[in-house]
Amino acid sequence: MCLVYIYRQIDMDHLTDKEYQRYARHFNLPDFGIEAQRKLKTSKVLVVGAGGLGSPVILYLAAAGIGTIGIIDPDVVSLSNLQRQVLYRDEDIDQKKVTLAANQIRSINPHIKVNTYDTHLNNNNALDIINEYDIVADGTDNFPTRYLVNDACVISGKMNVYASIYQFEGQVSVFNYQNDDGTRGPHYRDIYPDPPAPGLVPDCATGGVLGVLAGIVGTQQALEVIKLASGIGEPLAGRLLLYDALTSETRIIKLQIKSHTEVSELVNYRDFCGVVPDTIENNSQDMKEITVQELKQWKDEGKDFQLIDVREQHEYDFANLGGELIPLGDIMARSEEVSTEKEVVLMCRSGQRSGAALSALQQQGDYNLFNLKGGYLAWAAEIDTSLPRY
Amino acid sequence: MRVGLGRPIFGQYIRLFMKVKILAFGIAKDIVGGKAGAMEFSENATITQVKEALTEKYPDFDKLAKFSIAVNESYQEDTYVIKEGDELVIIPPVSGG
Numbered sequence: 001m002c003l004v005y006i007y008r009q010i011d012m013d014h015l016t017d018k019e020y021q022r023y024a025r026h027f028n029l030p031d032f033g034i035e036a037q038r039k040l041k042t043s044k045v046l047v048v049g050a051g052g053l054g055s056p057v058i059l060y061l062a063a064a065g066i067g068t069i070g071i072i073d074p075d076v077v078s079l080s081n082l083q084r085q086v087l088y089r090d091e092d093i094d095q096k097k098v099t100l101a102a103n104q105i106r107s108i109n110p111h112i113k114v115n116t117y118d119t120h121l122n123n124n125n126a127l128d129i130i131n132e133y134d135i136v137a138d139g140t141d142n143f144p145t146r147y148l149v150n151d152a153c154v155i156s157g158k159m160n161v162y163a164s165i166y167q168f169e170g171q172v173s174v175f176n177y178q179n180d181d182g183t184r185g186p187h188y189r190d191i192y193p194d195p196p197a198p199g200l201v202p203d204c205a206t207g208g209v210l211g212v213l214a215g216i217v218g219t220q221q222a223l224e225v226i227k228l229a230s231g232i233g234e235p236l237a238g239r240l241l242l243y244d245a246l247t248s249e250t251r252i253i254k255l256q257i258k259s260h261t262e263v264s265e266l267v268n269y270r271d272f273c274g275v276v277p278d279t280i281e282n283n284s285q286d287m288k289e290i291t292v293q294e295l296k297q298w299k300d301e302g303k304d305f306q307l308i309d310v311r312e313q314h315e316y317d318f319a320n321l322g323g324e325l326i327p328l329g330d331i332m333a334r335s336e337e338v339s340t341e342k343e344v345v346l347m348c349r350s351g352q353r354s355g356a357a358l359s360a361l362q363q364q365g366d367y368n369l370f371n372l373k374g375g376y377l378a379w380a381a382e383i384d385t386s387l388p389r390y
Numbered sequence: 391m392r393v394g395l396g397r398p399i400f401g402q403y404i405r406l407f408m409k410v411k412i413l414a415f416g417i418a419k420d421i422v423g424g425k426a427g428a429m430e431f432s433e434n435a436t437i438t439q440v441k442e443a444l445t446e447k448y449p450d451f452d453k454l455a456k457f458s459i460a461v462n463e464s465y466q467e468d469t470y471v472i473k474e475g476d477e478l479v480i481i482p483p484v485s486g487g
Contacts, residue, residue: 049487051487052486052487053487054487138487139487140485140487141485141486141487142485143483143485146483146485163487164483164484164485164486164487165484165486165487166416166417166484166485166486169415169416169484171481171484191458191465191481191483192456192458192483193455193456194455194456195455195483196417196453196454196455196482196483197453197454197455200417200450200453200454201416201417201482201483201484201485202417203485203486204486204487207486209486240465240481242415242479242481244415251463251479252463253460253463253464253465253479253481254460254463254464254465255465256465
């Protein structure tokens with residue numbers, strides 16, 4: 001029995017001849033060698049979000065030989081992703097990211113196992129999925145999921161390699177690191193106990209992001225995962241790396257050594273962050289939706305309603321449906337322009353920002369608001385296919 | 391900008407005020423209108439007073455909830471007393487990925 005058990009243990013991290021050749025440049029590294037490579041092979045890493053950061057993370061983890069890579073993302077590829085999401089190609093538009101990413105890395109490295117989750121990480125699945133892995137790499141694009149990933153990692157006792165980007169700047173850190181004395185290093189809530197007010201911090205769709213920044217910060221994130229998995233070097237635990245692409249300056253801010261914030265259960269992250277994060281889950285009874293077909297009908301009938309486009313000026317200039325432009329960031333300051341008499345349809349690119357605008361306005365006053373389901377993209381796909389997509 | 395009580399001595403603020411460097415990241419850069427700047431505080435000012443002064447001058451800081459400030463590249467508690475020449479870094483959260 002015992003021999004069988006040992007044999008299996010050896011077999012699990014056994015490297016084949018092909019793998020020896022593949023990872024040959026790792027073996028001569030000081031303090032790396034075959035042992036570290038075997039550790040990579042037995043490591044299981046979950047990458048949350050296969051976008052700008054996820055692309056380099058997934059590619060480099062696969063190339064480095066992380067044995068099991070999980071990829072979770074509910075989205076399909078859109079043209080505006082390709083400026084930074086280097087996992088995908090022009091011909092991949094409208095296809096599922098997790099499937100494409102998995103195929104891509106299986107062709108790069110056939111020795112690894114890839115698990116895909118074509119869904120949002122949410123309160124129902126987070127703990128179960130994260131429990132399957134040793135390390136989590138958080139490359140999501142919204143605050144509710146950032147807090148969810150963090151809390152689920154703290155509750156499950158998993159290390160969370162965090163990175164995020166904004167315009168020309170990036171942040172990287174290793175959260176919930178297991179210290180030698182068994183205590184845990186600081187996590188997201190130790191730095192950011194409360195989320196910013198909804199709409200204050202723009203996402204990449206609104207504020208923009210330099211494509212190559214995602215590559216630089218994402219590879220830093222991949223590096224931290226590889227350091228944790230192989231046991232080499234000093235991980236960014238208790239330290240926050242700040243990168244400014246415009247000056248090429250990197251700063252490292254020291255955090256506390258131990259966490260000060262307890263997390264015992266998952267909460268409602270949408271309420272916690274005060275936002276409506278995605279249209280798919282916007283089935284709440286207090287948000288009325290209108291389909292693009294219904295909007296077309298209203299227009300054709302000559303119905304008297306107000307159409308408000310909450311996208312940015314440059315998006316509006318690129319293509320619009322003839323609505324009034326009030327960017328999301330200005331909507332509360334210009335709320336007197338929103339009709340309280342007529343039915344009001346709010347629209348953006350996908351329905352996400354208009355959903356946020358709707359929630360904010362609804363709390364403010366008595367409006368008859370409808371969110372355009374699927375936004376401009378749905379209109380361009382189903383009503384007027386001559387319109388450009390972005 | 392000067393914060394706190396100060397008394398001019400021979401027409402100048404001597405020793406009563408100290409100057410610190412302010413470095414802003416993320417949305418804080420937009421709120422203060424630039425990456426780097428300087429502020430003056432009375433001696434023995436704490437991080438709490440720095441945050442109050444920033445919020446008074448730029449009300450949008452209120453929306454950041456509890457924003458953290460690092461002094462000379464280390465996060466500090468609100469009771470930390472700043473010194474002349476310190477570099478204060480404001481690092482708001484960013485969510486992009």
